[in-house]
Amino acid sequence: MVTMELPEIRARRLIAQRLSPTAALEPLRTPMEAASWMTATQGQTYRAGIRALALRCGCADEEVDGAVEKREIVRCWPQRGTLHFTAAVDARWLMRLGNPRVAAQAANRRPGLGLTPDNVETARRTLHDALLQSDEPIARPDCYALFAAAGVDPTEGRGPHLMRALGGEGEVVQGPQQSRHDTFFHADQLPEPHAEPSDPAAESARRYTLSHGPVTVKDFVWWSGLTVAAAKKALASAAMTDDVIEQDGMYLGAWQSGVTQEEMAAALAAEYHLPAFDEYLLGYSDKSFALADELRPRVLTKNGISWDFVVRDGVATGREGD
Incomplete structure (x- = not known):
């Protein structure tokens, strides 16, 4: 089995996070669909979280505001x-x-x-x-x-x-x-009944993998806050479904088998203007796949401060406006 190189990991993550399109998935058309797909979208800064969801369904921030107003x-x-x-x-x-x-x-x-x-x-x-x-x-x-x-x-x-x-x-x-x-x-x-998964940890792992993959156990531990043992068990359960596959110690959605080389090339060729704390960085334990150490003070500090940033070739190039 061929190990994924960093460019492929970046491209697949951009596509999984719905920042770049693929024919393997139906487009997200509403803020509610975007929130459901992402499962949990970083909202430490309120307006940045609204913008992150808007970017993923191609709508205006005001539409996400409306979904919050309606308690969706x-x-x-x-x-x-x-x-x-x-x-x-x-x-x-x-x-x-x-x-x-x-x-x-x-x-x-x-x-x-x-x-x-x-x-x-x-x-x-x-x-x-x-x-x-x-x-x-x-x-x-x-x-x-x-x-x-x-x-x-x-x-x-x-x-x-x-x-x-x-x-x-x-x-x-x-x-x-x-x-x-x-x-x-x-x-x-809330206007709608609460979801009640039979195995919440496994459901969290499944949905995280679909929307953020390729991911590692360490990534899921970071994102979910679960223990290593609980995270491993949850990912193993997710990998037993038809939705998730494991490749070389990384987990990704089975839908990604339909992603083409052309779509991955397009994902890397595009330029992205992402809000502070965006899931493209915050969704993974190791940020180095897309953020060089020398740029961390400009984009995402280790003590929890972030700014809007620009991504080219799948890599953060600096703070918005640099």
């Missing part, structure tokens, strides 16, 4: 304690899959923040009650005011910690921003 797409914490955009129907199962390790780390921080288990339970009950009783999403400052009224001080980092921790449990999601403030509503207020 939500912003939430499905993995690694980091904000992503997901299809609304996927939000709850993804958060419940990815939350246990994040929750354990969060609990260890609480003594230093001056938060007791009783404080957390009071905040949880207060937030859930308020969200379920509200017809509109509640803005972040108003959530903090609710905590304070219930006797839980949200200052000195406690408010953001509580919102992230309670959000990751699967009951709270974000709606449209209001004057740059995040807004929140209860997952029970």
Whole structure:
């Protein structure tokens, strides 16, 4: 079996992420289709996440905003304690899959923040009650005011910690921003029934492989936040389906057997203007396939800062405007 060279890996990832077309897949026509295909799209910066989805379905940012307004797409914490955009129907199962390790780390921080288990339970009950009783999403400052009224001080980092921790449990999601403030509503207020995969880890692995492949176990560990053992088991389960194939230690969608050399050449020949934190870089453990070390300070720092960037030949060439 021939090992894939870097240019092929780049081309296949660009195509899998729907940044470049292929006849092997139907085009994504709506923001909802894009969110569902990507499973979880980095949304650490709100507008960048909106742009990332728009690029993948060839629509205007305003169409993605509309899907968020209609609660077809939500912003939430499905993995690694980091904000992503997901299809609304996927939000709850993804958060419940990815939350246990994040929750354990969060609990260890609480003594230093001056938060007791009783404080957390009071905040949880207060937030859930308020969200379920509200017809509109509640803005972040108003959530903090609710905590304070219930006797839980949200200052000195406690408010953001509580919102992230309670959000990751699967009951709270974000709606449209209001004057740059995040807004929140209860997952029970979503218009469509929640998806419930029989094996959430395997389903996550399958969909990640379809939309990001070729990928390695290490990539999936990074992206999902699962343990190495859990990730290996999930990928092995995914590879037992007709949707996923394994080649030389890498996993990719079986649909990629229909990708042509001409399509891969076109993917590498195109120029891409991608938003900060785009999945083309954030979706993989090892960013070096597309980002040289000397360019990291200009595009994506190791302490979590990113800017819009340009990709040529499948490689980041610098920050937008350089």
